[in-house]
Amino acid sequence: MASKASTSLLSPVESPETPHHDERKYFIQTAILLNRSPTLSHPPTSFEAAYYEYNAKIGRALFNPFPYQFYFKSGSVLKSQFNKEERLRDKEAFNWAKKPRRGKHNAELKSGKTLHPAKDSSNEETEEQIKAPVPLDEPPKISAGGSTIAISGMMAKEEEEEIMSRTTDADLRKDVKSLDRKGHRNLYLLIKRGKGLPDWTLPGAQGGLRYGELLHEAAERELYADCGVNIDAWIVGRHPIGYMDDRLPSTLQSTGQYAGCKTFFFKAHIMAGQVDPTTGSLADFAWMTKSEVRKAVKPEYWTNIRDIMSDF
Amino acid sequence: MSFLFHPLWRSSLLHSFHNPSKIITRNATSAQKKTDSMDPKLSIIRRALYPPNIKHSATPTGSWRPNTMRALWKAIPDKQAHYTIERAFKLHLRHKRQRREAELERKFDSMRNAMVELARIDLPLAQEANRQVDHRIRTEAEVNMLSTLRGAQKTLAKAKIEGRIRGLFPRELKIPTDTPPREGWNHDWKPPVAHTV
Numbered sequence: 001m002a003s004k005a006s007t008s009l010l011s012p013v014e015s016p017e018t019p020h021h022d023e024r025k026y027f028i029q030t031a032i033l034l035n036r037s038p039t040l041s042h043p044p045t046s047f048e049a050a051y052y053e054y055n056a057k058i059g060r061a062l063f064n065p066f067p068y069q070f071y072f073k074s075g076s077v078l079k080s081q082f083n084k085e086e087r088l089r090d091k092e093a094f095n096w097a098k099k100p101r102r103g104k105h106n107a108e109l110k111s112g113k114t115l116h117p118a119k120d121s122s123n124e125e126t127e128e129q130i131k132a133p134v135p136l137d138e139p140p141k142i143s144a145g146g147s148t149i150a151i152s153g154m155m156a157k158e159e160e161e162e163i164m165s166r167t168t169d170a171d172l173r174k175d176v177k178s179l180d181r182k183g184h185r186n187l188y189l190l191i192k193r194g195k196g197l198p199d200w201t202l203p204g205a206q207g208g209l210r211y212g213e214l215l216h217e218a219a220e221r222e223l224y225a226d227c228g229v230n231i232d233a234w235i236v237g238r239h240p241i242g243y244m245d246d247r248l249p250s251t252l253q254s255t256g257q258y259a260g261c262k263t264f265f266f267k268a269h270i271m272a273g274q275v276d277p278t279t280g281s282l283a284d285f286a287w288m289t290k291s292e293v294r295k296a297v298k299p300e301y302w303t304n305i306r307d308i309m310s311d312f
Numbered sequence: 313m314s315f316l317f318h319p320l321w322r323s324s325l326l327h328s329f330h331n332p333s334k335i336i337t338r339n340a341t342s343a344q345k346k347t348d349s350m351d352p353k354l355s356i357i358r359r360a361l362y363p364p365n366i367k368h369s370a371t372p373t374g375s376w377r378p379n380t381m382r383a384l385w386k387a388i389p390d391k392q393a394h395y396t397i398e399r400a401f402k403l404h405l406r407h408k409r410q411r412r413e414a415e416l417e418r419k420f421d422s423m424r425n426a427m428v429e430l431a432r433i434d435l436p437l438a439q440e441a442n443r444q445v446d447h448r449i450r451t452e453a454e455v456n457m458l459s460t461l462r463g464a465q466k467t468l469a470k471a472k473i474e475g476r477i478r479g480l481f482p483r484e485l486k487i488p489t490d491t492p493p494r495e496g497w498n499h500d501w502k503p504p505v506a507h508t509v
Contacts, residue, residue: 039486164491170496238445243430310415
């Protein structure tokens with residue numbers, strides 16, 4: 001690993017690994033990896049969710065009592081509602097065996113009031129307050145450690161805020177053109193050109209560099225030429241993120257001036273907008289996750305692009 | 313959750329169980345006198361910070377859930393099982409970290425190989441890619457473009473230049489949230505200033 005430590009992106013030419021300069025002429029072009037970063041937090045695995053629930057129960061047993069008097073006005077409806085729900089959550093967490101209470105205390109309990117407000121079993125909630133995101137495949141369920149849906153029900157009534165589902169409409173329709181699909185994953189743009197080979201490829205790689213143009217400038221030009229101007233995109237820096245040995249464009253294949261063709265990939269982020277297929281005369285486009293890209297592209301193409309994409 | 317270091321656990325080794333008679337309480341009447349003359353808001357804050365019944369423990373506010381030990385034993389299966397769960401989770405986190413770091417290493421290697429290859433076939437392009445630009449100053453192209461514009465167009469062009477600063481992440485690149493926005497992704501976005509190549 002010592003050689004890796006000595007090399008850096010900033011000085012590849014000084015590195016000891018650089019082979020001698022290749023005198024042959026290569027046709028250089030740029031392609032874009034247009035990425036929609038995750039909009040939703042990563043869902044916990046079933047093990048993680050179980051662990052958080054386990055710790056929530058321990059916290060409920062150990063933590064200092066919730067200072068309900070500080071947050072709720074004495075005698076208010078909200079306070080009694082909170083206490084009721086809190087007792088429910090406590091019962092759910094620990095499965096207390098029902099002990100029959102005798103005498104006048106019974107009536108007060110039934111009405112919802114508590115005899116000893118200071119001894120009310122309302123403990124501070126920390127992990128439960130943070131709503132654990134539900135995995136996409138499973139339907140939402142009430143956790144034994146503390147029902148977050150109870151909180152959201154009460155609070156939602158108060159604030160009248162609609163909490164959107166993590167599974168969007170686009171997920172249900174499996175609309176690969178929508179950028180609302182798979183919010184927790186990274187989506188990458190793949191396009192299909194109408195002419196010649198109808199393969200799924202990354203956008204760009206059409207025509208190479210203009211005279212005096214730099215690599216990242218060519219990347220930006222190709223991005224908007226293929227995807228249209230109705231995208232709020234940002235190309236990350238001046239460095240390419242990968243390269244592949246490509247086929248020369250058909251017009252240049254006959255001339256002997258180029259020894260080969262190299263396509264350099266550039267990373268770009270999309271923040272808003274949608275691809276306009278008419279600008280680049282695209283037959284089709286799709287936003288896919290890394291695993292979906294693997295299934296769609298040709299195997300030789302996949303070996304070139306798999307290391308520049310994120311698994312999540 | 314290292315609850316085994318919790319003072320309550322430790323104190324339980326000394327006192328066999330929580331006996332209400334062993335709870336040390338403040339003098340009720342003096343407390344009552346104090347709160348009567350005080351602003352109710354202040355008394356509420358005081359009660360939240362210093363609960364009326366305090367135990368002999370390291371924590372100043374004390375944990376006085378009366379059935380803590382019972383609740384705890386209901387929460388955890390047993391000591392061995394608890395430690396096993398903790399170790400399993402730490403192992404899971406380590407695997408996650410290793411996968412993430414391996415992916416980063418693959419990405420970095422891909423970048424490095426691309427730069428090495430670029431330097432091999434076209435050195436000037438590679439040197440330009442490596443150039444450290446001062447992003448605080450406007451480029452010649454931007455200055456020339458602004459000099460040709462007037463009024464509202466000029467303001468819009470300036471806003472466009474200052475809204476997207478080279479070398480910095482754009483502020484539109486949002487941090488992931490737990491639930492999606494109500495309107496979802498803005499598929500109908502149009503550039504405020506006409507895009508020029």
